[in-house]
Amino acid sequence: MSEKKRFVQVGVGGRSEMYWKSICEDYKDQCEIVAICDNNEGRMNLRKKNLEKLGVDVKLYADSDFEKMIAECKPDTVIVTTKDCTHDDYICRALELGCDVITEKPMTTDEKKCERIVEAQKKSGKTVTVTFNYRYAPPRTQLKDMLMSGVIGNIVSVDFHWLLNTSHGADYFRRWHRWKKNSGGLMVHKSTHHFDLVNWWLSDIPESVFAVGKRNYYRPETAKSLGLENAGNRCHGCADSGKCPFALKMAENEGLKELYLDNEEFDGYQRDKCVFSDDMDIEDTMNVIVNYRSGATMSYSLHAFSPWEGFIVTFNGTKGRIEHTCQESVYVNGDGNIPGELVPEGTKTKVYPHFLPGYEVELWKGTGGHGGGDPVLLADLFDKNAPEDKYMRAADYRSGAFSIITGIAANKSFVSGEMVKISDILCPVPDPDYPVMPKPFEPVASDYLAKIEEFRNKNKK
Numbered sequence: 497m498s499e500k501k502r503f504v505q506v507g508v509g510g511r512s513e514m515y516w517k518s519i520c521e522d523y524k525d526q527c528e529i530v531a532i533c534d535n536n537e538g539r540m541n542l543r544k545k546n547l548e549k550l551g552v553d554v555k556l557y558a559d560s561d562f563e564k565m566i567a568e569c570k571p572d573t574v575i576v577t578t579k580d581c582t583h584d585d586y587i588c589r590a591l592e593l594g595c596d597v598i599t600e601k602p603m604t605t606d607e608k609k610c611e612r613i614v615e616a617q618k619k620s621g622k623t624v625t626v627t628f629n630y631r632y633a634p635p636r637t638q639l640k641d642m643l644m645s646g647v648i649g650n651i652v653s654v655d656f657h658w659l660l661n662t663s664h665g666a667d668y669f670r671r672w673h674r675w676k677k678n679s680g681g682l683m684v685h686k687s688t689h690h691f692d693l694v695n696w697w698l699s700d701i702p703e704s705v706f707a708v709g710k711r712n713y714y715r716p717e718t719a720k721s722l723g724l725e726n727a728g729n730r731c732h733g734c735a736d737s738g739k740c741p742f743a744l745k746m747a748e749n750e751g752l753k754e755l756y757l758d759n760e761e762f763d764g765y766q767r768d769k770c771v772f773s774d775d776m777d778i779e780d781t782m783n784v785i786v787n788y789r790s791g792a793t794m795s796y797s798l799h800a801f802s803p804w805e806g807f808i809v810t811f812n813g814t815k816g817r818i819e820h821t822c823q824e825s826v827y828v829n830g831d832g833n834i835p836g837e838l839v840p841e842g843t844k845t846k847v848y849p850h851f852l853p854g855y856e857v858e859l860w861k862g863t864g865g866h867g868g869g870d871p872v873l874l875a876d877l878f879d880k881n882a883p884e885d886k887y888m889r890a891a892d893y894r895s896g897a898f899s900i901i902t903g904i905a906a907n908k909s910f911v912s913g914e915m916v917k918i919s920d921i922l923c924p925v926p927d928p929d930y931p932v933m934p935k936p937f938e939p940v941a942s943d944y945l946a947k948i949e950e951f952r953n954k955n956k957k
């Protein structure tokens with residue numbers, strides 16, 4: 497049998513599980529995880545026990561021993577699943593020590609850290625894979641397939657509206673994400689997925705951004721309006737937790753308790769801060785206009801206190817329009833539910849061709865986290881026999897950079913009230929590899945023209 501690929505993982509919180517579990521269960525013939533690293537000793541001990549249950553023994557390293565881990569364990573690849581603002585440091589150190597990197601999104605949180613990664617990648621020649629699981633969700637890949645096929649011609653604009661609900665959306669206001677220094681705000685932390693989807697769907701590059709962002713809902717005034725007069729600074733032990741619809745009861749959920757509550761003594765990380773406290777600086781209501789190199793434009797919004805979770809995206813092309821609605825299941829990260837599972841009855845795609853009747857498309861199906869994207873992504877990461885991908889879904893540091901830069905520019909626009917040019921803030925980054933898309937003013941296929949003719953004749957009075 498050929499040698500297994502060796503992995504180590506840094507950051508062993510909620511999201512880490514998808515990776516170590518998949519390596520130890522689905523890809524154990526090809527891959528092995530040999531060590532984990534975190535700044536929280538308690539969480540590492542829990543993960544050690546989790547891995548032992550799968551028959552895997554890993555070494556544990558404190559964050560200060562990252563270099564020692566690399567020297568002793570000699571991994572091929574470092575998986576980075578720490579909080580966002582620490583990604584750049586681990587990515588760069590791993591590259592400098594001769595390892596490839598797989599990192600969770602967002603690749604990093606600001607343009608300076610981004611430049612550091614771009615430089616380190618160039619010097620090392622090693623790979624940085626950014627795991628954009630949303631590209632892999634079958635209904636999203638299907639949209640790419642449709643756009644590539646030219647069914648609506650050349651895409652000139654996109655309307656994209658993402659809704660985070662009062663369960664998952666609220667969760668960003670409880671944890672480290674609530675401070676921009678940690679997450680870049682939702683424009684970077686969350687919208688990196690969405691901006692990446694649009695860059696990839698259109699095979700395009702963002703050029704300028706104008707945005708307005710506010711925190712309208714997660715405020716002390718909302719607590720008062722809900723009759724919560726005694727809100728504390730966290731849910732655990734809060735006098736109002738019995739009547740607060742946002743209370744996160746970690747003690748009552750085994751997964752959240754053992755991962756977070758039981759390990760607070762090690763680093764003071766509280767997973768359940770009050771969503772209404774004034775002690776945060778991220779927005780919950782954001783509107784963004786983006787201009788792309790091709791001439792296409794996008795109007796995008798993100799709301800983090802919606803009654804349902806999912807999105808509506810519309811593509812306007814020179815031959816028609818595609819409308820896609822997607823609803824996702826309710827969860828908070830680490831609560832044991834599958835994150836972002838597709839709600840099939842709430843998901844549909846409709847094509848409206850010019851001059852012909854609209855029709856609904858049978859959706860490509862998949863199960864698992866993030867609309868069925870997680871398992872497909874994992875195969876791409878860990879299966880050396882994964883087939884060639886005509887959609888080019890594997891993303892590297894270039895897509896990582898272009899996906900965060902729209903959000904970083906939006907954050908700047910929130911403050912200045914001005915349009916921000918991407919070339920003013922992003923260091924030179926080569927274009928990502930994208931599939932070829934329909935060109936403007938390509939001749940319309942003769943069978944399509946014939947169909948229009950037939951339809952018009954049939955409907956003549």
Ligand SMILES: NC(=O)c1ccc[n+]([C@@H]2O[C@H](COP(=O)([O-])OP(=O)(O)OC[C@H]3O[C@@H](n4cnc5c(N)ncnc54)[C@H](O)[C@@H]3O)[C@@H](O)[C@H]2O)c1
Nearest residue numbers: 507508509510511534535536559577578579580582600601
């Ligand atoms: N692609 C997705 O759909 C998706 C979903 C959830 C989270 N994520 C990403 O995964 C990453 C982890 O998120 P999470 O929800 O698991 O967070 P988490 O808070 O549950 O876990 C983060 C872990 O990193 C550790 N950590 C923090 N700072 C560290 C440091 N300096 N050195 C070493 N360890 C450190 C913490 O102790 C914790 O164990 C984030 O980048 C997040 O954006 C992606």
